[in-house]
Amino acid sequence: MSKIASQHLTALGADIALSPTMIDELDTHGFTIVPNMIEPDWLDEMRRTFDALVEREGQDLAREHHTEATVTRVANLINKGTVWEKVWSHPLLLAAAKHVFGGEFRVSSLNGREAHPGGGHQPLHGDWKQPRPDFPRVHVLNSIWAIDDLSAENGSPRIIPGTHNRPELPEEALQDPDAPHPDEIILECPAGSVMIFNAHTWHGGTINHIGSRRRVLHGYFTRRDDPQQQDQRRWITEATLSRLTPAQKWLLDVE
Numbered sequence: 001m002s003k004i005a006s007q008h009l010t011a012l013g014a015d016i017a018l019s020p021t022m023i024d025e026l027d028t029h030g031f032t033i034v035p036n037m038i039e040p041d042w043l044d045e046m047r048r049t050f051d052a053l054v055e056r057e058g059q060d061l062a063r064e065h066h067t068e069a070t071v072t073r074v075a076n077l078i079n080k081g082t083v084w085e086k087v088w089s090h091p092l093l094l095a096a097a098k099h100v101f102g103g104e105f106r107v108s109s110l111n112g113r114e115a116h117p118g119g120g121h122q123p124l125h126g127d128w129k130q131p132r133p134d135f136p137r138v139h140v141l142n143s144i145w146a147i148d149d150l151s152a153e154n155g156s157p158r159i160i161p162g163t164h165n166r167p168e169l170p171e172e173a174l175q176d177p178d179a180p181h182p183d184e185i186i187l188e189c190p191a192g193s194v195m196i197f198n199a200h201t202w203h204g205g206t207i208n209h210i211g212s213r214r215r216v217l218h219g220y221f222t223r224r225d226d227p228q229q230q231d232q233r234r235w236i237t238e239a240t241l242s243r244l245t246p247a248q249k250w251l252l253d254v255e
């Protein structure tokens with residue numbers, strides 16, 4: 001890692017130590033779940049802002065990214081409120097990213113997602129869609145922030161432990177990536193929890209059977225020399241730029 005990258009990460013608080021359990025879970029399973037990462041007041045503000053954005057933006061919600069049938073997607077949260085700032089620059093998340101990438105990285109995107117009643121199913125996938133001739137180099141890390149309680153009934157994501165250590169993509173390895181997987185773990189957790197994961201690990205959304213609120217955020221990072229899911233230079237607004245620290249600008253790669 002370059003000296004400048006280390007300095008920026010230090011300024012962002014990413015030098016905090018991960019617990020031995022977190023390190024072991026990230027290395028062995030490909031994911032770790034952190035309870036109570038979002039404090040109650042912050043959670044309330046996230047819920048209010050999420051719903052206000054959905055109300056305000058209507059059909060334009062995910063124009064910076066992609067839409068998905070049967071879910072509400074809110075894209076480009078970096079430019080849609082200060083409440084999201086502590087998500088993409090959270091010290092613990094950055095410390096985990098530093099560990100998992102083992103090299104320089106940057107923010108890829110920050111989006112919201114809510115499965116509608118009866119919707120939300122996704123095939124098992126990795127967030128890196130290309131072949132991996134450079135396996136086991138890590139290209140992507142993601143985090144799913146539970147804004148509501150998540151359960152098997154309301155469409156919590158599923159994840160298959162250890163699959164970050166497989167070089168092939170699920171669509172190559174599995175006969176039916178849509179089918180239940182014998183090893184799948186359902187992320188059932190109270191609101192305020194965050195799952196941080198090596199995003200090569202096979203995962204996917206499931207169906208919201210009962211229709212209760214199921215808002216999550218995806219705080220997504222990429223190795224620094226790989227493309228961002230959302231080109232931050234293209235979408236960054238003057239208002240956002242004016243409040244960012246040099247280290248945050250570096251993290252978004254909008255300097």
Ligand SMILES: O=C(O)CCC(=O)C(=O)O
Binds near residue numbers: 144156157203
């Ligand atoms: O929100 C979820 O349940 C997971 C979504 C996901 O994996 C994706 O959109 O790629």
